[in-house]
Each structure stands twice: as structure tokens, then as C-alpha cells.
Amino acid sequence: MSQSLLERYDHEGVATLTLSRPEAYNSLSLELMQALHAELDRIADDLSVRCVVLRGSGKGFCAGHDLKQMLGEGEEAYYRCTFETCSRLMQRVVSLPIPVIAQVHGVATAAGCQLVASADLAVAADTARFATPGVNIGLFCSTPMVALSRAVQPKHAMELLLTGELVSASRAAEIGLVNYCVSESELDGSVQAMAKKIASKSRKTLQIGKQAFYRQKELPLSEAYDYCSEVMVGNMLIDDAQEGIDAFIHKRKPEWRHN
Structure with a gap:
């Protein structure tokens, strides 16, 4: 630089x-x-x-x-x-x-x-x-x-x-x-x-969301929903999603691994 x-x-x-x-x-x-x-x-x-x-x-x-x-x-x-x-x-x-x-x-x-x-x-x-x-x-x-x-x-x-x-x-x-x-x-x-x-959010979650936002905009409605449903399935399987949900349920601050 x-x-x-x-x-x-x-x-x-x-x-x-x-x-x-x-x-x-x-x-x-x-x-x-x-x-x-x-x-x-x-x-x-x-x-x-x-x-x-x-x-x-x-x-x-x-x-x-x-x-x-x-x-x-x-x-x-x-x-x-x-x-x-x-x-x-x-x-x-x-x-x-x-x-x-x-x-x-x-x-x-x-x-x-x-x-x-x-x-x-x-x-x-x-x-x-x-x-x-x-x-x-x-x-x-x-x-x-x-x-x-x-x-x-x-x-x-x-x-x-x-x-x-x-x-x-x-x-x-x-x-x-x-x-x-x-x-x-x-x-x-x-x-x-x-x-x-x-x-303060999970970097991996931000990455998933940003990529999906721009991709789904270019798709017809039904295809956008199909695509984003698959994105959410994949998102649910990452460590930070499991950590975030557990932290929400137990009323504590999440500890992101960013993966």
C-alpha cells in the first residue's frame, strides 16, 4: 500500500x-x-x-x-x-x-x-x-x-x-x-x-449474508427463495450459528469463532 x-x-x-x-x-x-x-x-x-x-x-x-x-x-x-x-x-x-x-x-x-x-x-x-x-x-x-x-x-x-x-x-x-x-x-x-x-457480529455470518444478498437480487422470486433456503441450511451448520443460538437461549454474549 x-x-x-x-x-x-x-x-x-x-x-x-x-x-x-x-x-x-x-x-x-x-x-x-x-x-x-x-x-x-x-x-x-x-x-x-x-x-x-x-x-x-x-x-x-x-x-x-x-x-x-x-x-x-x-x-x-x-x-x-x-x-x-x-x-x-x-x-x-x-x-x-x-x-x-x-x-x-x-x-x-x-x-x-x-x-x-x-x-x-x-x-x-x-x-x-x-x-x-x-x-x-x-x-x-x-x-x-x-x-x-x-x-x-x-x-x-x-x-x-x-x-x-x-x-x-x-x-x-x-x-x-x-x-x-x-x-x-x-x-x-x-x-x-x-x-x-x-x-461485533460473526465474520462468517456477515460473509454469508452479504454474498447471498447480492446473488438473490439477480434471481427470479422462486429461485431466490430456493437459493436462500439452501444458504440458511448451510448457515445453520456453521459453528457461529450454533454458538449464537445457544447464547441467545441462555441469555449470554456469544463468543464468535468466525467460522
């Missing part, structure tokens, strides 16, 4: 990853996307981590792709590499075996908005703003559209994509892009409280 691009801090089962390009509003250079993907891979294998918080340094969360870098390169092969790297990164956020919370302040635009939409949960400062403004510069936000269209209803997604306008944190909460918004002074504490609550 490059300390100049990405910082990691672990505490009580929560890994906080901070995008660290404040001079560029944490825009997603190719190097930053590669660093973030590599760190998520490491976290996937780190059984001590049960929740990830993704945040930005400086004045904003993330302003999307680094357009200065992209314009400077100006070659098809580089553009292809950039967008494929971004697509793999967003899919890694979804496929990570533990929940990811986006902590948003300032702006989250274009691929930055995509990162928020890709996260499992999101909390925003009430001063935060969101947009997919590519249409304003002749570059439609097609890859951000993938995550956005899965996070909010179609007409809300199309409004963001077609107008390119900034929307408030309260509007983002209304349409389901973020879970809720809080004052700037409460943002860090609210996110950490949510992350701590999640981190």
Missing part, C-alpha cells in the same frame, strides 16, 4: 481506508485504484477485520476519475486500462466478504458517486453533494451508471445521469443512495458507531 495514496487504520475489527489525494479531491488515478484494490484483497484475507470504512481526506470524498491524467495520456489502451481497473475495483467492493461503509463529506461525483453506490452502506454529512456530471463534459457516466442504477430507482438514476446536476445529501438519502445524513460534526462518530456494531 502506498502511504501517499491510501492510508489504513485498524481498530476493534474495523479497517478504515482513507483516500489520500486531497490536492485532487481524491480523484481516482490509476495508481490509487490499484492501491485500493490491492488493500481490499489484503483485507479479504484478514480474519481480524469485520467491517471496512471508506473515506476521503481533505475537502471531499472523491471527485471521480483523474481527468487531467486521462487527458494527458490520450491513448485508447490507457483509457481501456483505466475503466477496466475501475470496474474491477467496484466489483471488489461488492464481492468483499465483509461490509463496506462509505463515509461521505464534501463532494462524491462521477466515479466517486459510483464508489458510494457500490458500498453496502453509506452515511453522508448533511453538507455533502453527489453528482454524475459526465454528460456536462461530453463523457456520459456509463460505468457509474452500473452501480447507480442498482442502488436507486431507474428514474432517479436517469435524472442524475441526464442532468449532471449536484444533489444534496438529504436528496441522496431520499432516493436511497445513502442510508442517512448527519451533521459534519457527527459524521465520524456515526459511521464508527455503525461499523463497531457490524464488527
